[in-house]
Structures are given as structure tokens and as C-alpha cells.
Amino acid sequence: MEVVEDIVIVGAGIAGLITSLGLHRQGIRSLVLESSGSLRNTGFALTTWANAWKALDAVGLGDTLRQHHQRLHG
Numbered sequence: 001m002e003v004v005e006d007i008v009i010v011g012a013g014i015a016g017l018i019t020s021l022g023l024h025r026q027g028i029r030s031l032v033l034e035s036s037g038s039l040r041n042t043g044f045a046l047t048t049w050a051n052a053w054k055a056l057d058a059v060g061l062g063d064t065l066r067q068h069h070q071r072l073h074g
């Protein structure tokens with residue numbers, strides 16, 4: 001089967017998935033390709049910096065995540 005998409009995103013990490021979601025919210029289709037057959041089960045926290053929050057706000061996820069996030073100072 002041949003699949004034709006204007007936008008192909010390589011990698012279903014947080015960057016690829018947020019990019020795809022942002023495009024979807026704009027009505028733009030994309031195809032996300034992931035080489036790994038399973039989820040990575042390492043890591044224990046999500047550290048987000050100012051640009052990441054801007055990206056999360058742009059796709060409408062920022063406020064939801066802020067309710068469950070602890071802000072570190074210093």
C-alpha cells in the first residue's frame with residue numbers, strides 16, 4: 001500500500017508528537033514514523049524550559065500540565 005503525505009515526521013518522541021498535534025490543530029495532516037517497536041520505560045520526570053512551555057501552550061496543553069507540575073527555583 002502506498003501512503004502519500006505532504007509532511008512526514010521522523011520519530012514519535014515528544015518533539016515529533018507535539019509537532020504532529022500542532023499541525024493537526026491547524027488542520028494539516030502529517031505522518032509520524034517511529035522505528036522503535038515499544039515505548040522507552042526510562043526517565044522519571046519531565047523537565048520543561050521556557051520554549052517547551054511556549055510549544056505546549058501553542059497546542060493547548062500548557063494549562064493542563066501546569067496543574068500537575070512543580071516549579072523549581074534557583
Ligand SMILES: Cc1cc2nc3c(=O)[nH]c(=O)nc-3n(C[C@H](O)[C@H](O)[C@H](O)COP(=O)(O)OP(=O)(O)OC[C@H]3O[C@@H](n4cnc5c(N)ncnc54)[C@H](O)[C@@H]3O)c2cc1C
Nearest residue numbers: 011012013014015016033034035036042043044045046047
Ligand atoms: C535514558 C534517558 C532518560 C531520560 N530521562 C529524562 C527524564 O527523566 N526527564 C526528561 O525531561 N528528559 C529525560 N531524557 C531526555 C529526553 O529523552 C529528551 O529530552 C526527549 O525525549 C527528547 O525528545 P525528542 O522527541 O526530541 O527525542 P526522542 O524522545 O529521543 O524521540 C526521538 C524518536 O525518534 C525515533 N527515531 C530515531 N531515528 C529514527 C528513524 N530513523 N526512523 C524512525 N524513528 C526514529 C526514536 O526511536 C525516538 O522514539 C532522558 C533521555 C534518556 C536517553
